[in-house]
Amino acid sequence: MDILSILGILLGFGAIVVGQHLEGGHLETILNAVALLIVLGGTIGAVMLQTPMKTFMRALKITSWVFKPPVQSADTLLAKILEWNQVARREGLLKLESLALEESDLFTQKGLQLIADGAEGELIREILETDLDLMETRDLAAAKVYEAMGGYAPTIGILGAVLGLIHVMGNLADPSSLGSGIAVAFVATIYGVGFANLLFLPIGNKLKTLIQRRSELQMMLIDGLISVADGDNPRNIESRLQAYLG
Secondary structure: OOHHHHHHHHHHHHHHHHHHHHOOOOHHHHOOHHHHHHHHHHHHHHHHHHOOHHHHHHHHHHHHHHOOOOOOOHHHHHHHHHHHHHHHHHHOHHHHHHHHHOOOOHHHHHHHHHHHOOOOHHHHHHHHHHHHHHHHHHHHHHHHHHHHHHHHHHHHHHHHHHHHHHHHHHOOOOHHHHHHHHHHHHHHHHHHHHHHHHHHHHHHHHHHHHHHHHHHHHHHHHHHHHHHHOOOOHHHHHHHHHHHHO
16 A cells, blocks of 8 residues: 555645635635536546547556555565576476466566476567567556646636636626635636646656556566576576666
């Protein structure tokens, strides 16, 4: 669980609520269902229009990474690689086939299976790097969905403000209805800017960081698997992969 993400959300939105209270305002003044509907509905609708279905669904799927990153530590991965190397040197490369079935990560499974099948190091690198490039491209496109939401939300918030003001101007003869229209106008702007800068853009950037880190570890995995396939000495493998541990 990524505690920093949870604390970031709580601190960001909490600072606004507390600041509103310290200025003498009330929480009810920034809670408006109509403004929320306009901003979230308009933003999600615009993003759905510009995004292919697979990319949109992938974005929803990887959102949980913000709170539960899929990236394992480099130290753990190094320990696994050294263990595979010992097994391969002691019992032969074919033994890695059974170890592949114990791995939940499909990328790791494929790499171990390629070694067990007797593939050459360069072929292993070519196949896995192609998979890595495609995976990274797909997930970066999914992360950009949240960047797009961060771009649309403030504009949709302004649209909500204009709609609120139109409502106000159309009911100048009825003072009792002016308050709700003005509330929608200003709260919609707050929602648009707030969601963009406190939620959507940070989520997009966090996902890109996690994807980049995952790619680095997968490159480490590729280098390690090739070393295992070549039967390298454990000390040489550890020295070669040391740079990834920073």
